[in-house]
Amino acid sequence: MNKKYTFIIMTILLILSFFVSNASGEEKIIKMSTTTSTENSGLLNVILPEFTKDTGIRVKVFAKGTGAAIRDGMDGNVDVIFVHDKPREDKFMQEGYGAYRLAVMHNDFIILGPKNDPAGIRGMNAKEAFRRIADSKSLFVSRGDDSGTHAKEQELWGLAGITLEKRKTDVIKEGKAESLEYIYPAVLGERYISIGQGMGKTLTFSEEKQAYTLADRGTYLEYRYGREQGLDLEILCEGGDNLGNPYGIIPVNPEKYPDVKYEYADRLARWLVSERGQRLIADYRIQGHQAFFPDALK
Amino acid sequence: MTFFLDSFNSALLLLWSLDKDLLVIVSLSLKVSFFSTLISGLAGVPLGLAISMNDFRGKRLVTTVLNTLLALPTVVIGLFVYSFISRRGLLGSMGLLYTPKAMIIGQVILILPIVITLTITALSRIDGRYRKTAMTLGANPFQTAFVIIREARFSILAAIIVAFGRVIAEVGISMMLGGNARGFTRTMTTAMALEFDKGEFTMSVALGIVLLLISFAVNIVLNYFQGKAGD
Numbered sequence: 001m002n003k004k005y006t007f008i009i010m011t012i013l014l015i016l017s018f019f020v021s022n023a024s025g026e027e028k029i030i031k032m033s034t035t036t037s038t039e040n041s042g043l044l045n046v047i048l049p050e051f052t053k054d055t056g057i058r059v060k061v062f063a064k065g066t067g068a069a070i071r072d073g074m075d076g077n078v079d080v081i082f083v084h085d086k087p088r089e090d091k092f093m094q095e096g097y098g099a100y101r102l103a104v105m106h107n108d109f110i111i112l113g114p115k116n117d118p119a120g121i122r123g124m125n126a127k128e129a130f131r132r133i134a135d136s137k138s139l140f141v142s143r144g145d146d147s148g149t150h151a152k153e154q155e156l157w158g159l160a161g162i163t164l165e166k167r168k169t170d171v172i173k174e175g176k177a178e179s180l181e182y183i184y185p186a187v188l189g190e191r192y193i194s195i196g197q198g199m200g201k202t203l204t205f206s207e208e209k210q211a212y213t214l215a216d217r218g219t220y221l222e223y224r225y226g227r228e229q230g231l232d233l234e235i236l237c238e239g240g241d242n243l244g245n246p247y248g249i250i251p252v253n254p255e256k257y258p259d260v261k262y263e264y265a266d267r268l269a270r271w272l273v274s275e276r277g278q279r280l281i282a283d284y285r286i287q288g289h290q291a292f293f294p295d296a297l298k
Numbered sequence: 299m300t301f302f303l304d305s306f307n308s309a310l311l312l313l314w315s316l317d318k319d320l321l322v323i324v325s326l327s328l329k330v331s332f333f334s335t336l337i338s339g340l341a342g343v344p345l346g347l348a349i350s351m352n353d354f355r356g357k358r359l360v361t362t363v364l365n366t367l368l369a370l371p372t373v374v375i376g377l378f379v380y381s382f383i384s385r386r387g388l389l390g391s392m393g394l395l396y397t398p399k400a401m402i403i404g405q406v407i408l409i410l411p412i413v414i415t416l417t418i419t420a421l422s423r424i425d426g427r428y429r430k431t432a433m434t435l436g437a438n439p440f441q442t443a444f445v446i447i448r449e450a451r452f453s454i455l456a457a458i459i460v461a462f463g464r465v466i467a468e469v470g471i472s473m474m475l476g477g478n479a480r481g482f483t484r485t486m487t488t489a490m491a492l493e494f495d496k497g498e499f500t501m502s503v504a505l506g507i508v509l510l511l512i513s514f515a516v517n518i519v520l521n522y523f524q525g526k527a528g529d
Contacts (some may be wrong), residue, residue, distance in 0.1 A: 065495060067497055068497040070497070071497025074497075145495060145496055146496045167319065169312070169319060169320075169501070170311050170312075170317075171304070171311065171312075171501050171504060172500065174304065177311075180498060182319070193479045194479065194481075195477055195479050196488075196496075197492075201477075207385070208385050232385075
């Protein structure tokens with residue numbers, strides 16, 4: 001046999017193997033859009049393999065800001081969403097996009113900043129801290145991506161009594177004029193850096209600029225202790241009434257999108273709030289720190 | 299269908315209302331692309347000329363390496379530059395990361411190989427007799443180079459246009475080294491990526507249309523100069 005034939009046969013085998021691997025696509029796979037915080041914190045890498053072990057269902061994860069994850073659900077592009085922005089989740093349910101919502105877990109937000117804390121906010125509650133940052137000369141990095149964390153940040157500026165300004169950009173949607181709003185604390189001026197990226201990126205950006213930022217604890221722990229290079233930012237404010245961060249899971253409504261794999265999505269949602277799922281969440285540690293607190297455990 | 303119509307109308311609306319955010323984004327995109335193209339042109343054309351005019355050992359290796367660099371992914375350039383200019387990097391004290399300067403550095407690395415290789419190609423098409431004639435007429439090396447570049451001005455300008463098109467449409471470097479900070483390092487492409495991430499597809503495509511219109515306008519201007527150069 002000469003080289004030419006070998007080459008042709010190899011090519012055919014290669015092409016065939018491609019089809020074969022596709023043909024065995026009887027596998028149970030669902031798509032889940034979630035927030036960058038669940039993915040970046042490493043939680044999903046631990047609990048989803050267990051879910052697959054229990055049920056044989058594999059979960060494809062798309063990590064984005066909560067806004068985009070919810071959008072995926074509204075467009076029927078995914079089977080289930082796992083997000084943290086209660087008001088928007090409620091709206092999602094009201095508009096009939098979700099089958100039901102289950103409270104899965106919560107963690108909390110923390111205010112991070114450089115070690116030397118130039119604005120002097122260490123140990124303050126969130127409201128005071130935000131006011132102090134606004135009055136200082138320090139930088140603040142904002143997610144700016146319509147995520148759950150971004151929504152929380154806007155809420156905190158409001159609570160701190162900082163006037164939020166709106167800037168509108170008009171667009172056309174379904175033939176009608178509509179405007180996108182960008183809400184920001186104008187008093188900060190150029191000290192307010194809105195980067196429109198995920199939690200992890202926001203942490204490294206803030207570290208680079210030695211700026212203050214709002215983060216969820218899970219991602220912070222993972223970036224601070226789960227990586228070799230660590231993170232040169234410290235928790236300056238934590239706890240208190242205003243920093244809670246509840247996560248909910250919502251299977252996409254099969255009546256709205258008949259193509260979604262509701263059966264599997266339903267199994268995932270129920271599994272997450274089951275004894276086993278909840279235990280796994282509670283037991284998840286990042287360098288010895290509990291990152292998430294189960295909400296459905298009796 | 300409505301989606302594209304919506305996007306197109308939104309793009310027109312953005313332009314018509316001279317949206318303030320849009321103007322900031324567009325001017326930053328143009329500024330960064332202009333400087334990276336300018337620097338690459340000033341460095342790349344002479345380098346291409348030097349490589350094409352001189353015979354030296356390893357010339358083929360150099361061209362092969364340059365051709366390979368044409369396929370350099372923006373993410374690799376981003377990472378490479380990042381590791382130098384981040385706070386922990388060698389040049390960390392300069393505070394370059396997440397500034398327009400950082401974007402320009404990355405973009406120059408991206409398009410410098412394009413300018414050099416296209417210049418080499420452009421010059422290789424020029425009849426060798428120009429060079430010999432110039433030299434026989436007593437031109438010094440600089441005058442000779444000038445004559446040759448003048449002969450190849452069309453193709454060299456075309457190389458610059460290609461390089462400009464590459465950077466203005468580029469997203470990886472701008473995102474990694476610029477960081478997409480609003481009003482500061484947000485370019486048209488990173489803004490598009492963000493609107494897509496937020497699920498605002500209409501806005502994303504509208505920005506895409508604006509980008510195309512602007513590139514079109516820039517090319518009309520460059521074409522005008524190219525035409526002038528031909529007169």
